[in-house]
Amino acid sequence: MADLSCTIAGVKSPNPFWLASAPPTDKKYNVERAFKAGWGGVVWKTLGEDPPVVNVSSRYGAIEVNGFKIAGLNNVELITDRPLEVNLREIAEVKKAWPDRAVIVSLMVPCEEESWKKILKKVEPTGADGIELNFGCPHGMSERGMGSAVGQVPEYVEMVTRWCKANTRMPVFVKLTPNISDVRMPARAAKRGGADAVSLINTINSIVTIDLDQMAPTPTVGGKGTHGGYCGPAVKPIALNMVAEIARDPETHGLPISGIGGISTWRDAAEFISLGSGSVQVCTAAMHYGFKIVQDLNDGLSNWMDEKGYKKLSDFMGRAIPNVKNWNELDLNFKTIANINQDQCVNCGLCYVACEDTSHQSIKKIAGLTRRDPIRYEVIEEECVGCNLCALVCPVNCITMVDQKRDLPYLPWTKHPNNPMAAR
């Protein structure tokens, strides 16, 4: 059994699976259910100043893809709408009852040092393991000068982080917004401000669907809608890239990362960890299926680690970072070619039409003797550029991309003869 225990920015938890700051961590009742199910930690739903915010009715919208109900989820919910004192009391009770679990408190108050000082002083006695600064919420709060309105300005990120570091014993996680052109800027700012870790990504600004009868965005509130925060499986690629950018940036390399964004399975989690995440945060998958999914997250990751010979998370944490390169460092002499396993092929023709209509016309079609005979599809190897599209569309995974042994030297664009700027 691999050891899944995790320490990030000094915060310990029995496994790296935390519930992200969101409705599932809104109150003691949910959080205790989550801990009973086996979650390693929670980031409590964001606290703000009293009086509490008021949330709208009709809060979520989703992208359904071919019968999969929530490929992407969007919400227009704000931070907690419960009184601060109630949350603080429950946080203290939970932490006392579950000392081995990580309890991080997400915070969002106006961009003034006094406000932060005041709330930090109140959170401190709960015994919470750390705080997470919500610089990411893209709706509702940002119009009030909080959330992503702060996260989009690196100077503010640095400033608020510095205030918090100066006013608390607790490790400070800075949660980054993806609604920015280069995520390295706020990450660097957080580091300069003294952040112990960054958490990313927060939700992406989005209109998830338009209700064509009401002619309004969903979720629809009395015939109107607004942009919300997008999350769920569909955002994972965006999150992975942002995590990788921070992990391999010389200025932020080594800064602990709590990875967030569409994590639904242990495999997703392993990917985030391979890019340097010290813990991972999950929300949409739990909202879709309930807390029990953590069982598979835990033993799936553990079984895979056993299989690979990894004894603890640090054995593979960050292992993929050195292999994330800029495009101009890739080897132009590398060649891969599609190969169709005829025994497994079901003759659906999807590889053929994808290649014929939209790629390089590298698959030929061979008809049988009668109209009802299956058509065979074969790769024209001389024409194949190795784009992978056929293998990606194949519903039965019978196409493999075969690396060609070509015995040619490493040749990146920086050295390629076609590159006028190539270093000779």
Add this chain to the structure above:
Amino acid sequence: MSHANLGLTPRDASPGVKGGRLGPTLYGKVFCDLTAPLDQKEAEVEASRCYYCYDAPCIRSCPSEIDIPSFIRKIGSGNVKGAAVDILDANILGGSCARVCPVETLCQEACVRDKADGKPVEIAKLQRYATDAYLETFEKTKEQHFTREKSNGKKVAVIGAGPAGLSAAHNLARMGFDVTIFEAKAKAGGLNEYGIAPYKVADNFAAREVAFILSIGGIKIEYGKALGKDLSLDGLRKDFDAVFLGVGLGANNALGVPGETLDGVQDATKKIEEIRQTKDLSKVAVGRDVLVVGGGNTAVDIAVQMKRLGAEFVTLVYRRGEEQMGATWHEREIAANNGVLLKTWAMPKEIRGEKAVREMEFEYTELSGSKLVGTGKTFTLKADQVFKAIGQKLVAPTGLELDGSKIKVDANFATSLPGVYAGGDCVKEGEDLTVTSAQHGKLAARAIFAKLFPGKALPYFVPSPNPQDDGRSLAVPAPGGKI
């Protein structure tokens, strides 16, 4: 109550031939729909299983070339009307085909998901989902996609209002021809109305479909007019610019054994017609011990119906093995689920009785090389009804060249008489199926248009499953085997 269980609950198992074997409340349910229709959610889930194959094997296996992946994708996107139009454009009898097609040997057998994970996409159920929705909307609003071109001044006679004739008539009317259908019976629909087991076309579906088809306009039907009796080919050729024969197979094959004329011995198709047309199922005479001779879908249809009407024992006797039966595995499963007994490798020898049938003797058979021979050993089964279901044959119209026992036609469905076309079960091409007949009617209509309006394009758009390939549809082997 499930379809199958009902058939296993006879109420009166006494000997003889009589009606009312079931409790009176059961007759309303005895021929309920064999297959429950899909609801919207089920249809969308099933549609999502389709891979949207290119040059799809299912299309290549559909005699009427319905663009199956396309209509399924449209169901999945909520474009159910578009799906139905795709189906009906290729096959105006798409609704009945969704019910009666042996899809397990056609599109669903070819479905790549059968090969990929052992379960084909439920194409027939999806087709029914789309066409049912379309028909229901039509019945409510009287609005539909198919419209008739203005009359082109030419008249076509269609003989027979079965699937082939209806398909031809609809396509011809759409092109602007003035069509007259001559139908020997009192109703249109052909076998869908008279010859298919009622649980396959429940809720008066055949008549509703006919009403939809005729609603395009430009089609007149004269009932009670039979070719050779009330009409002659010569006369029709004089009065019309073209004639299409969709006369089906009017006669039944005989067993050719002693006792065939005894009371209680009957052609299966006659009995099915009686069951389909009766107003009171409790009046239909049902034996206690029923024998069915034959191995095709008609044999299964009559066996299951008699069982469901309360026969105590129904035995289907076929002269070869189960694999050689014309009835598909799905049909055989329906028979088995309804408690029909199957006896293979036995052929009729003699039917015995005084006035009415009492028992029937069979001889065991075996293969001698590829020839089927009797073994000399016999057995006798008790019977108060015997149904013959060993195939139908053409009542050949005079003046036409035949190809074997059927009407000879060329690739354009033209017969040996100029201006006379034929399609459906009465010609040799293709299997004797509703879907094949619909295709024949469609293609013959196009051939008639091409003949009477040479060089002119069809007045409406005909979609192609492979538009990227310049409409060159559906891979067929070219010289050298490549396409």
